[in-house]
Amino acid sequence: MKTTVRFRRLLLAAAILPGLSALAQNPEPDKPQITKITISPTPIEKPALACFLLPEPQDTQPGNAAIKYEMAADLYLSYRLNGNTDPKEDETLDKLNTLPLAELNLDAARKILDPMRMPFNLLREGARRESCNWELNLRQEGFATLLPYLSPIRAQARRLQLAIRVDIKNHHWNLAHDKLQTGYAIARHLAHGQTLIETLVAAAIAGQMNACLKDWISEPGSPNLFWPLADLPQPIAPLNPGISFERALIYFDLPEWKNMMKGEGTPEQLAGFLQHFLRLANATTAGFADHEGDIFHNPQLMATGLAIIEYPQAKEFLIQRGAKPEEVEKRPVASVVGEFISRDFRETSDEVFKWMFLPPNQAIPGLLDTEKDLAAIPSNSMPNILARTLLPALSRAIVNTARPDRQLAALRIVEALRDYAAQHHALPDSLNQLALPLSNDPTLGKPFSYEHHADTAVLTSPAPPGGSVARDELHYEITLQPQ
């Protein structure tokens, strides 16, 4: 009988495991996504910045854009909640935003865009405000801060993308240009926020606007955007503002941290720190911290346990960094352990964040190495557990935020090709034949690769280290529209 039961279990396991492993593997194709762009010869016209892609100072007003964006979000959400939108609208929107422009169904687009008139007006007003301040209370809320405005603004930006595509298809260049300014300005406002997530959303919105530019460039008769593209700020979604606050979040969130760093931590502060940390990492402890009387409900007891475990390592750490052994021995245990935890975490944290202020081509390889080291550290001490829980994987964030910049640099080359074709009725054999100033791929710090075969030019740049070919390799196939 036992054998039968075992056999039955084995059979079930054999049946389920291969399926699960097949799903878990989830293979990603290693081929680049090829973007096909058909261009028509279009010279650069004067004034060169007539289609500047951000609102210019003469068109902006003093004031806080966040208020307008919030109002737009309220209106949009009320339409959504009142049943004015199709439940499958997001799905339809994705399709409409990815179809070739020639196949874009204007009636389907209108159904989505009609209720967006007022939210779009408010977004437009916000985009033309000089500043944007969401008045986040990061210093008080720390890691528990909420960012409720991000999802609505992202959803509206996707609808703005569709509206721009409709304008481009209808050759309403002024309307499309105005909305592009709105989209890029929203991205810039978000990127100057205080958090990394805002920067990532900003980069995604800039990417959506870049996708519209591909449509613009592909459409015959569209004004040449070479100079507006050249004069867009780079990076379009800078990481620095968000990263500065990321580094400081632990100081905001754990009030005991500063004292611990100075070696002035008391047993109560060590207990307070532990309580805070457990609240942050609640998902990891949820399974066994629910019972009253559990050790997790007694921070004093936990702090004592932590001090016993970490004390020998803490003493060694401080002595290695120049403290005199006899002085370390005299100090209270809580102060030694507190200083060890905060200083060791700070060292690890700085190893990650020090790369973030360099250009992507230098930052990405350095960060990848650091992240490998971080992955290898054992979870055998409190600083290591802190590092694993609180430090973000930033190499991916750099690749994602640099992506719109490389797209803009590549699109600028395509516009230079349109100008060249207007003069020579053909595509050049080499980028050196272009008289206009071009830029390198900002992600890699190297020139784009360009090849011209028959009637097609291929503009490429490989995936950055740590990126995937399918997602991160740039590959444009450019053909000249027959005259």
Place this chain on the structure above:
Amino acid sequence: MSEEMNPPPLTPREREVENALIAFRPAPTQMNRDTLMYAAGMAAGNRAVSRALLPWKIAAAFLVCTSTALALWRPERIAPEDHPTVARHVAPSTPIAVAQPSIPAVPIFLPEGDSYLQMRQRVLVLGLNALPSLPDSAPSSPPSSPSPPQHLRYDILDAAPAWQRRAASTGDHS
């Protein structure tokens, strides 16, 4: 220890209970050992039991087939790009950086919730689709204003949130 070896003497009441318990005798068993073993053997060989196991066997066989098929079948992923893509790869002339796994194998910590730390962890691992989803209307609720708003005042009074409607009705437009 000494208490265990030399328990205190029983009280008269406890002595009564002890005597009553001593008086109990086990009832004679109705079950014959050989009969029991025979009945167990019959049950094991019964066709009904064998039939009861049949659904398990079928389920296991089905799962084996499905899992083998899943293991062999690799679905084509739809590329999330703006244009249709083709599979041809034109090799760039510059050396290609070798694509490595994007993030080293750090244990993934993906907490639930919408706080900054929780959202950041999810967004960095899963992308922006991990941002909280927006609420949708109940499927049964009919569209309340199918035609698009035409005027600013109409918009604000009809579709704006409560705080705006209140401000409009009280004439407070600040």
